[in-house]
Amino acid sequence: MKITSDHFLEHADAALADPDKAQRRDLLGLFMPLARDAAAARYGDFEALRVHLKQVRRHTMEHLEHYLTRFEEEALRNGNQVHFAATPEQLNSTVLSICQDHGARRVAKGKSMVTEETALNDHLQQAGLDVIETDLGEYIIQQAGETPSHIVGPALHKSLAEIRQLFLDRHDLGERPLEQVADIVAEARGILREQFLQAEVGIIGANALVAENGSTMLVTNEGNGDLCANLPPVLIVCTTLERILPRVEDAMALQRLLVRSATGQPQTSYTSFYSGPQRDDDVDGPLETHIILLDNKRTDILASDYSEILDCIRCGACLNHCPIYVGVGGHAYGWVYPGPMGSVLTPLLTSLEQSNDLPNACTSCGRCAEICPANIPLPDLLRDLRQEESQRQLNSPRWRRGLRVHAWFLRHPALYQRLSGWLMPVLAWLGKRRGSLRTLPFAAGWTGTRDFPAPEGGTFMRQYRKRGKVRRRRG
Amino acid sequence: MAESPRSEIMARLRAAAGASASATTPEQIARELAALGFASAAVLPAADTCIAFMANVLANKGSVELAADRAEAVRVVGRYLYNRFRTHKLVAGNDPRIAAMPWRDAGVLPRFGAAENGDGAALSYARLGVAETGAVVTWTGRANPGRNNLLPEDHLVLINREDVVATLEDAWLRIRQELPAGSWPRGINFIAGPSSTADVEAQLVMGAHGPRRWHVILVGATPAEALAEAKVLTAATGP
Ligand code: SF4
Numbered sequence: 001m002k003i004t005s006d007h008f009l010e011h012a013d014a015a016l017a018d019p020d021k022a023q024r025r026d027l028l029g030l031f032m033p034l035a036r037d038a039a040a041a042r043y044g045d046f047e048a049l050r051v052h053l054k055q056v057r058r059h060t061m062e063h064l065e066h067y068l069t070r071f072e073e074e075a076l077r078n079g080n081q082v083h084f085a086a087t088p089e090q091l092n093s094t095v096l097s098i099c100q101d102h103g104a105r106r107v108a109k110g111k112s113m114v115t116e117e118t119a120l121n122d123h124l125q126q127a128g129l130d131v132i133e134t135d136l137g138e139y140i141i142q143q144a145g146e147t148p149s150h151i152v153g154p155a156l157h158k159s160l161a162e163i164r165q166l167f168l169d170r171h172d173l174g175e176r177p178l179e180q181v182a183d184i185v186a187e188a189r190g191i192l193r194e195q196f197l198q199a200e201v202g203i204i205g206a207n208a209l210v211a212e213n214g215s216t217m218l219v220t221n222e223g224n225g226d227l228c229a230n231l232p233p234v235l236i237v238c239t240t241l242e243r244i245l246p247r248v249e250d251a252m253a254l255q256r257l258l259v260r261s262a263t264g265q266p267q268t269s270y271t272s273f274y275s276g277p278q279r280d281d282d283v284d285g286p287l288e289t290h291i292i293l294l295d296n297k298r299t300d301i302l303a304s305d306y307s308e309i310l311d312c313i314r315c316g317a318c319l320n321h322c323p324i325y326v327g328v329g330g331h332a333y334g335w336v337y338p339g340p341m342g343s344v345l346t347p348l349l350t351s352l353e354q355s356n357d358l359p360n361a362c363t364s365c366g367r368c369a370e371i372c373p374a375n376i377p378l379p380d381l382l383r384d385l386r387q388e389e390s391q392r393q394l395n396s397p398r399w400r401r402g403l404r405v406h407a408w409f410l411r412h413p414a415l416y417q418r419l420s421g422w423l424m425p426v427l428a429w430l431g432k433r434r435g436s437l438r439t440l441p442f443a444a445g446w447t448g449t450r451d452f453p454a455p456e457g458g459t460f461m462r463q464y465r466k467r468g469k470v471r472r473r474r475g
Numbered sequence: 476m477a478e479s480p481r482s483e484i485m486a487r488l489r490a491a492a493g494a495s496a497s498a499t500t501p502e503q504i505a506r507e508l509a510a511l512g513f514a515s516a517a518v519l520p521a522a523d524t525c526i527a528f529m530a531n532v533l534a535n536k537g538s539v540e541l542a543a544d545r546a547e548a549v550r551v552v553g554r555y556l557y558n559r560f561r562t563h564k565l566v567a568g569n570d571p572r573i574a575a576m577p578w579r580d581a582g583v584l585p586r587f588g589a590a591e592n593g594d595g596a597a598l599s600y601a602r603l604g605v606a607e608t609g610a611v612v613t614w615t616g617r618a619n620p621g622r623n624n625l626l627p628e629d630h631l632v633l634i635n636r637e638d639v640v641a642t643l644e645d646a647w648l649r650i651r652q653e654l655p656a657g658s659w660p661r662g663i664n665f666i667a668g669p670s671s672t673a674d675v676e677a678q679l680v681m682g683a684h685g686p687r688r689w690h691v692i693l694v695g696a697t698p699a700e701a702l703a704e705a706k707v708l709t710a711a712t713g714p
Contacts, residue, residue: 028677044518052514059511063504065488078659084481136683137674153674160676185672185680192684197592213659223625223670223685229662230621241484246508248650252643253514266517266531267608269668269689270624275659281616283589285661295480299487 005334005355012328029326035264074214078276088118104200110225111135112205134224149330152316202228235286257373261315311374318368359385516642529705531609535668553581570618589620597627604639610667630686636695
């Protein structure tokens with residue numbers, strides 16, 4: 001996927017100017033966290049589950065070579081062909097050559113963020129293949145020629161009316177009402193069912209790879225991934241190294257966290273472990289199965305200070321809880337992964353030069369770290385990226401000058417306190433009538449769209465000292 | 476010649492892990508892992524495993540019926556098919572347990588084999604049920620081809636009372652016992668609801684690609700009050 005993250009601010013402005021879409025996002029930001037919280041509360045000790053999986057992940061990452069080798073051995077024993085791809089190009093060309101070996105023309109795909117990352121569809125289509133996304137959300141945006149706005153619900157930015165018009169334009173099915181959500185789903189079902197039956201190759205992702213038995217875990221509600229894995233004669237699993245877990249029970253622990261954080265369910269409709277091609281006892285299933293393990297800079301990230309982002313299980317909860325994501329939506333981020341996890345991953349998987357606005361798209365409110373089922377300290381990682389940005393002089397010179405002035409004052413606390421002690425009463429006096437200020441020198445960017453609340457009285461430090469004295473006297 | 480992607484990746488992993496990790500023996504790694512143990516399961520909605528299972532099946536938008544034995548199960552299936560489709564057509568895998576049931580008694584004539592596009596109802600005999608999540612477990616093979624879970628309009632599932640376990644870990648324990656190493660099937664499927672989607676307007680719709688309805692029949696001596704209690708629990712705690 002082509003990256004446009006360097007236009008984050010313009011994209012964000014445009015997104016905020018569309019009240020209809022903004023309202024849809026507000027609802028998402030309201031209801032998804034409620035569903036997640038209710039599910040976590042029903043679970044019992046959700047925190048212990050998070051801590052447990054974190055320990056298993058640390059252990060697995062420490063011995064990744066061991067577990068990867070084990071997975072490969074077991075997967076081969078199960079009759080799979082296992083491929084490694086260091087780069088997105090290698091993954092794409094491996095998939096294409098498998099399709100070409102079979103003279104395939106039609107490919108049915110389950111939802112896979114990894115193949116979004118490598119822009120696989122473009123690659124296959126350029127070679128003349130018909131590639132159809134079968135997850136309903138992915139299908140809708142594929143028909144619309146758009147990109148996902150959310151890693152779990154890729155088409156949640158689109159209204160029913162938009163999707164209706166899209167289907168009327170794209171499907172040659174004559175007059176029909178198509179007014180209810182159920183009509184849309186039924187129409188897509190009919191069209192996609194044919195695709196499943198005709199496809200010569202199925203492509204799916206994996207939510208986890210199980211080292212002990214070489215199987216891959218697939219978690220969906222629609223069952224589209226399972227149809228891709230069961231109907232076409234050739235199956236290709238596109239995944240990345242860090243999905244590995246040692247045991248099936250560990251994959252189950254991940255699944256417990258994943259679905260509750262993503263949708264609030266205890267388990268999705270389908271949780272499947274696929275191990276390879278048809279066995280003697282099978283009457284259906286693919287005759288040939290491939291697993292492609294992509295690196296694409298994961299090994300670099302593993303060796304860096306950002307390795308914890310590899311624990312991400314792609315639940316999307318940090319998106320739903322992020323005031324910036326809910327404010328501006330997924331497309332503003334300009335690449336595959338939006339929200340807090342995307343603001344960490346995009347600079348690492350592309351470059352900080354191309355995406356230096358993303359680590360700044362953070363209010364440091366900390367909600368994402370609070371709910372992230374993988375316990376990733378997202379705000380800390382974003383702060384570290386901002387620091388790197390400053391050191392490498394990737395942010396604007398004006399910004400850096402401002403930060404230098406700020407830093408100088410912070411290193412001279414006496415002066416800082418004297419200055420702020422003098423400034424606050426002035427601001428309080430200026431804003432006395434309205435309780436707020438419309439403009440401030442050096443802060444037009446902030447006051448351009450909102451008022452600055454007038455300070456009520458002394459500074460924090462002054463109050464702190466006063467109360468400290470009181471308490472000391474009492475004590 | 477350029478390095479293969481595999482050796483390139485493995486070399487990078489070795490470098491990232493550092494000397495200490497590479498020096499660890501497989502036995503040490505296994506011990507470390509064993510020391511981590513397993514996760515704790517979700518709290519069950521009821522102390523009785525079967526009630527908890529039924530409550531969660533209902534919460535997952537499935538429907539539940541009870542059958543005291545296989546003869547009654549046949550009648551339950553027959554009635555379901557007639558009410559839904561006004562026929563007695565059914566497809567089922569070559570599961571000896573299904574084949575041995577007295578289908579003629581209810582006028583049901585199952586077609587044994589793999590489901591086809593256009594089939595109304597398929598029947599599976601689940602290997603396990605999981606109370607923690609309200610899931611049934613099947614695996615692929617002659618007894619239950621993978622497509623039988625996915626292609627029909629309605630998916631009917633029989634599950635024996637004694638095969639309902641409390642947690643996902645218990646389920647894997649049973650699976651490991653029943654499938655000795657080397658006889659791992661192509662696919663192991665946990666099914667916990669009809670095929671559904673919320674991709675349009677975040678509205679939940681059943682029958683996204685696969686079954687619109689998922690009907691679970693619990694076989695064994697279960698009192699009718701147990702099902703009633705499960706329904707109350709789902710109504711109280713349901714999403
Ligand atoms: S970073 Fe955490 S909350 Fe965000 S998608 Fe990944 S696992 Fe979920």
